[in-house]
Each structure stands twice: as structure tokens, then as C-alpha cells.
Amino acid sequence: MTYGTMAAPESNPRANAALADGCEVCNGWGSVITFQGRYELCQACQSPTERECHDSG
Ligand SMILES: [Zn+2]
Numbered sequence: 001m002t003y004g005t006m007a008a009p010e011s012n013p014r015a016n017a018a019l020a021d022g023c024e025v026c027n028g029w030g031s032v033i034t035f036q037g038r039y040e041l042c043q044a045c046q047s048p049t050e051r052e053c054h055d056s057g
Contacts, residue, residue: 014041015030015031015041015042015046016046019045019046020042020046023042023044025042025043025044025045026042026044026045029042030042030045030046031046
């Protein structure tokens with residue numbers, strides 16, 4: 001039952017590769033390195049505040 005391996009200390013946050021594809025800000029990584037040297041989601045393509053579901057109608 002190796003479902004959900006928590007032994008993966010990823011430094012970078014979860015980024016949607018689909019959204020990051022073609023992004024020139026993060027070069028398709030989905031995450032950018034801040035001034036403090038930490039990984040953060042790319043505000044250009046990830047845009048967490050933006051609604052996920054597309055418009056209907
Ligand atoms: Zn990006």
C-alpha cells in the first residue's frame with residue numbers, strides 16, 4: 001500500500017505544469033525563485049487568486 005508517499009521533501013510548491021507551459025516568466029516551471037531564494041508559485045501563470053473554473057455561458 002504505497003499510496004501517498006510523504007517521504008518527498010519538495011522545496012518547491014505544487015505548480016500546475018499545464019498552466020506553466022509556455023510561460024516566459026517562470027520558463028514553464030510554474031514556480032519562480034523569490035528574492036529570498038525561496039520557491040513560490042508563478043503569479044503570471046499559476047494565479048491562485050484567479051478562478052479555476054472557466055466561464056460558462
Ligand atoms: Zn509562469
